Amino acid sequence: MPLGEGISDYCWIDDEHIVYTAALEEEKLYREKGGLVSGFYRLNVKSGEVEKLFSLPLNVGEIKFNEGRYVFAAVVNKNRPDIEKMPAAEAEKALELQKKRAGLSSF
Numbered sequence: 001m002p003l004g005e006g007i008s009d010y011c012w013i014d015d016e017h018i019v020y021t022a023a024l025e026e027e028k029l030y031r032e033k034g035g036l037v038s039g040f041y042r043l044n045v046k047s048g049e050v051e052k053l054f055s056l057p058l059n060v061g062e063i064k065f066n067e068g069r070y071v072f073a074a075v076v077n078k079n080r081p082d083i084e085k086m087p088a089a090e091a092e093k094a095l096e097l098q099k100k101r102a103g104l105s106s107f
Contacts, residue, residue, distance in 0.1 A: 008038070013065045018043045019053065021060045021072075036084070040070070057084040 010020035021038045038060035040053040058074040065071070080098070083091045 008059075008061050009063045011063050011065045013042070016044055016046050018045060019063065019065060019070070021063055024052070036080075038074070 007020050007022045010018050013019050019040060019042050021040055023037070024039055024041070036057050036059050037055055038058055039055045040060075040063075042051045042053055043049070044051075056072075056074075058072075058076070060072045060074045062073040063070060081094050083094050083098075086094060
């Protein structure tokens with residue numbers, strides 16, 4: 001498994017492992033449609049093995065590991081509809097509308 005695109009941050013969790021956020025496979029496709037998602041992956045620096053840990057419906061910018069817990073920072077837009085909880089057809093329409101709005105410019 002490749003490391004991924006859009007690696008936003010990483011942190012060491014022990015002497016052999018790095019945890020990082022990236023857009024791989026389904027995350028990348030979802031982001032291309034305008035969705036918010038960050039995948040969390042663990043890389044074994046000795047073997048090169050990458051394991052997906054979990055994903056969150058946020059664009060995570062910073063990650064830390066402290067006392068067995070992940071701590072992260074993400075920007076949240078309170079005006080954005082909660083697309084991730086909508087039925088698929090409704091979410092597709094909302095994502096399309098969001099993409100159109102993002103393309104608009106104001107003067």
